[in-house]
Amino acid sequence: MSRKTDQPSTAELRCDSCGLLPEPGRTRLTLANVAVMLPIELVVHALVVNTGLPYLLKVAVLAVTATALVIWVAEPSAMRLLRSWLHAPALRQHNRLTAAPALWRARVVVADRPGALEQLTHQLTRLKVNILTVHVHPVDGGSLDELVLSAPGELTEQDLLDTLTAAGGSTVGIWPTTPLALADGQTRALNFATRIAQNPGALPDAIAELLGADVVPPHQQAAAPAGPAVLKVPTAWQGPLLFRREGQPFTPAESARAHRLAELAEILEQGRRVSASPQQSA
Structure with a gap:
């Protein structure tokens, strides 16, 4: 016997781990069970009542037969035949969540020629x-465009990757993001500059957070491979700082922001040392 497959709508509600559907609402489940059980109860009563069995035996037969039919026939039939109706509220919620826009951060290298960005925009508009x-960063072979995209919820990361590649983009990266990504790089850099002004010692963590990178510990710097995904920021008072970001080469603009933050931290630290020196001498 071939196993019946789920309808596409309810199949989307199944748990990825256990494969079960969500528990339907109590009211809907009760109405569905009554709708399936009532005909069975009436038929069983009609058959048993007309027999010549003693009263107590009739009651026992009715109870056992009705219970068995409810367990083995009525409830499974209700769950199968009325599945879409039972899970209608969950389906509506699922559809609302699926249709809700999702935010993505994309990095793509496009050719440095007229119409390249327009072609990319046209392909995204189709979806x-x-x-x-x-944000556009000049790089070798073209320009690196950093995009924040609002996409329909049903689109996947692979859908966006395929679209950007088909539009002529290369070195494409896609990551889920939050509304915080809508803050432009200059504003974020100023926010971190304020943070450095309050505590110059927080420079490594501030740069790492600004660039979305990892700080390479000093004892691992010698083994860190050189490349566009590794950024070195020299400092006079903390030594060289090394940052790593897998799969996302650092752009010249990002490197400039990191170096300016390091210069700001160094100026502030020197000022604090000069201010502290007369106090120590006294």
Whole structure:
């Protein structure tokens, strides 16, 4: 006997771990069970009542037969035949969540020629993807465009990767993001500059957070491979700082922001040392 497959709508509700559907609402489940059980109860009563069995035996037969039919026939039938109706509220919620826009951060290298960005935009428009912000960084072989995209919820990371590649992009990266990504790089850099002004010693963590990178510990710096995904920021008072970001080469603009933060921290630290020196001499 071939196993019946789920309807596509309810199949989307199944748990990825246990494969079960969500528990339907109590009211809907009760109504579904009554709708299936009532005909069975009436038929069983009609058959048993007309027999010549003693009263107590009739009651026992009715109870056992009705219970068995409910367990083996009625409830499974209700769950199978009325599945879409039982899970209608969960399906509506699922559809609302699926249709809700999702935010993605994209990095793509496009050719440095007229119409390259327009072609990329046209391909995204076909998927009803809205470009919220664009930051362009000149790189070898073209320009690196950093995009924040608002996409329909049903689109996957692979859908966006395929679209950007088909539009002529290369070195494409896609990551889920939050509304915080809508803050432009200059604003974020100023926020971190304020943080450095309050505590210059927080420079490594501030740069790492600004660039979305990892700080390479001093004892691992010698073994860190050189490349566009590794950024070195020299400092006079903390030694060289090394940052690593797998799969996302650092752009010249990001490198400049990191170096300016390091210069700011160094100026502030020197000022504090000069201010402390007369106090120590006294």
